[in-house]
Amino acid sequence: MTETANVERSLAVNPRSEEWYARATGLIPGYTQTLAKGPGQYVAGVAPKYLQRGKGAHVWDVDGNEFIDFNMAIGPLSLGYAYDAVDQAIREQLEDGITFSMMHPLEVEVAELVRAVVPNAEMVRYSKTGADVTSAAVRLARAFTRRSKVICCGYHGWHDWYISVTDRHLGVPEPVSALTSSFDYNDMASVNALLDDDTACAILEPMIFDEPREGFLDELKAACHRNGTLLIFDEMWTGFRFALGGAQERFGVQADLMCYSKAIANGMPLAVLAGRADVMRLCEKDVFFFTTFGGEALSLAAAKATIQELRDRRVPDYLARQGRVMREGFNALARDLGMPYTRAIGADCRSLVVFDASAGNPLEMKSLVQQELFARGVLWSGFHNLSFSHTDADVAHALAAYREALIVLKEAVEAGSVREALRGLPVEPVFRRTANPDKRKDGK
Numbered sequence: 001m002t003e004t005a006n007v008e009r010s011l012a013v014n015p016r017s018e019e020w021y022a023r024a025t026g027l028i029p030g031y032t033q034t035l036a037k038g039p040g041q042y043v044a045g046v047a048p049k050y051l052q053r054g055k056g057a058h059v060w061d062v063d064g065n066e067f068i069d070f071n072m073a074i075g076p077l078s079l080g081y082a083y084d085a086v087d088q089a090i091r092e093q094l095e096d097g098i099t100f101s102m103m104h105p106l107e108v109e110v111a112e113l114v115r116a117v118v119p120n121a122e123m124v125r126y127s128k129t130g131a132d133v134t135s136a137a138v139r140l141a142r143a144f145t146r147r148s149k150v151i152c153c154g155y156h157g158w159h160d161w162y163i164s165v166t167d168r169h170l171g172v173p174e175p176v177s178a179l180t181s182s183f184d185y186n187d188m189a190s191v192n193a194l195l196d197d198d199t200a201c202a203i204l205e206p207m208i209f210d211e212p213r214e215g216f217l218d219e220l221k222a223a224c225h226r227n228g229t230l231l232i233f234d235e236m237w238t239g240f241r242f243a244l245g246g247a248q249e250r251f252g253v254q255a256d257l258m259c260y261s262k263a264i265a266n267g268m269p270l271a272v273l274a275g276r277a278d279v280m281r282l283c284e285k286d287v288f289f290f291t292t293f294g295g296e297a298l299s300l301a302a303a304k305a306t307i308q309e310l311r312d313r314r315v316p317d318y319l320a321r322q323g324r325v326m327r328e329g330f331n332a333l334a335r336d337l338g339m340p341y342t343r344a345i346g347a348d349c350r351s352l353v354v355f356d357a358s359a360g361n362p363l364e365m366k367s368l369v370q371q372e373l374f375a376r377g378v379l380w381s382g383f384h385n386l387s388f389s390h391t392d393a394d395v396a397h398a399l400a401a402y403r404e405a406l407i408v409l410k411e412a413v414e415a416g417s418v419r420e421a422l423r424g425l426p427v428e429p430v431f432r433r434t435a436n437p438d439k440r441k442d443g444k
């Protein structure tokens with residue numbers, strides 16, 4: 001990819017994307033199957049909307065424009081697009097069949113692999129989506145404890161029990177939403193205010209972008225267990241990425257149940273529920289968690305190849321190394337350019353660029369940076385989701401693009417003209433979490 005070719009590319013010309021968008025209008029509600037991939041996350045009138053293909057860390061949109069992708073399908077592509085070892089495993093399995101009338105040996109093989117690399121994965125079950133396994137974990141916890149309430153922290157999927165704590169909860173009956181409350185990360189007081197003798201489980205993303213403060217995860221586990229409550233780690237983002245054994249390995253804390261998806265099969269739809277055998281065993285009879293495609297073999301073949309590749313090539317170390325260069329590189333640029341109102345935060349392998357409201361509207365600032373990055377061949381919506389295919393050249397290209405984009409932002413911030421510098425509509429927030437303070441024991 002040449003720098004000039006990308007800069008010369010007209011910002012607003014994505015005719016094929018716009019044609020597909022017009023065809024979807026009135027046909028697909030909200031246009032997208034996942035908000036994070038949808039039109040609201042990209043500057044309308046500037047960014048493309050539909051991608052056609054990918055290879056490594058690069059994608060091509062339907063108009064043939066090439067970008068280095070820092071979203072990587074919102075997490076699944078831990079190795080990269082069209083990654084040979086995984087695609088070969090899928091092709092070989094395809095020759096033999098996709099889904100069968102009886103069980104398939106891959107169900108056993110992948111479970112053995114998961115047990116070998118994930119701490120405390122005494123038993124393993126599969127499903128297709130992250131929401132499937134977080135919901136199964138919650139049901140198991142309710143069955144094991146014979147309790148009803150759930151406390152949560154993070155995003156856990158579209159199902160009733162979770163989405164009731166957000167502002168997109170229409171359709172969830174009140175008696176269901178009354179059973180879930182959210183607590184604040186790194187804040188034991190907010191946990192203790194919610195735990196009571198009907199709390200079945202605490203489910204959380206062990207780390208989103210803030211590091212757990214010293215002792216937080218241990219204190220949370222101890223408080224849960226003192227209360228007879230199970231601890232569930234939603235490792236959708238941390239699993240197979242922070243370390244092969246995810247956040248449990250990285251932070252040295254074991255949960256009762258763990259949920260995985262995203263990075264485990266390099267883009268194929270697979271989710272894994274794992275954990276303590278005495279809890280998981282309830283799935284043998286009393287807890288019903290079965291689905292037609294749970295043992296679908298192409299995804300399991302992909303998972304087997306992906307986990308082996310992640311393990312043998314020490315991929316989590318690579319993601320951390322490249323991701324550190326991105327996060328620290330961004331922060332060095334912001335410092336050098338005198339822009340204290342923006343920084344990259346989060347883990348090495350996955351960081352997020354944030355903008356302070358003190359300098360203007362954060363969504364407009366993000367939109368301007370996005371607009372300028374797209375013009376320089378970088379697909380970006382605030383994240384640095386690294387894959388094994390992000391080369392040194394990709395990272396160097398992105399940092400060079402950041403320098404130019406940040407200079408544009410700085411000038412606009414100083415002139416008070418960020419909105420005017422946008423050639424399209426700013427990006428939107430996904431949804432807001434509501435804190436449910438009324439459900440806390442002390443009513444505060």
Ligand SMILES: Cc1ncc(COP(=O)(O)O)c(C=O)c1O
Nearest residue numbers: 129130131155156157205234236
């Ligand atoms: C932490 C976390 N949990 C659960 C989910 C839900 O997964 P899915 O969209 O596969 O249902 C997501 C999805 O982004 C997630 O990030």
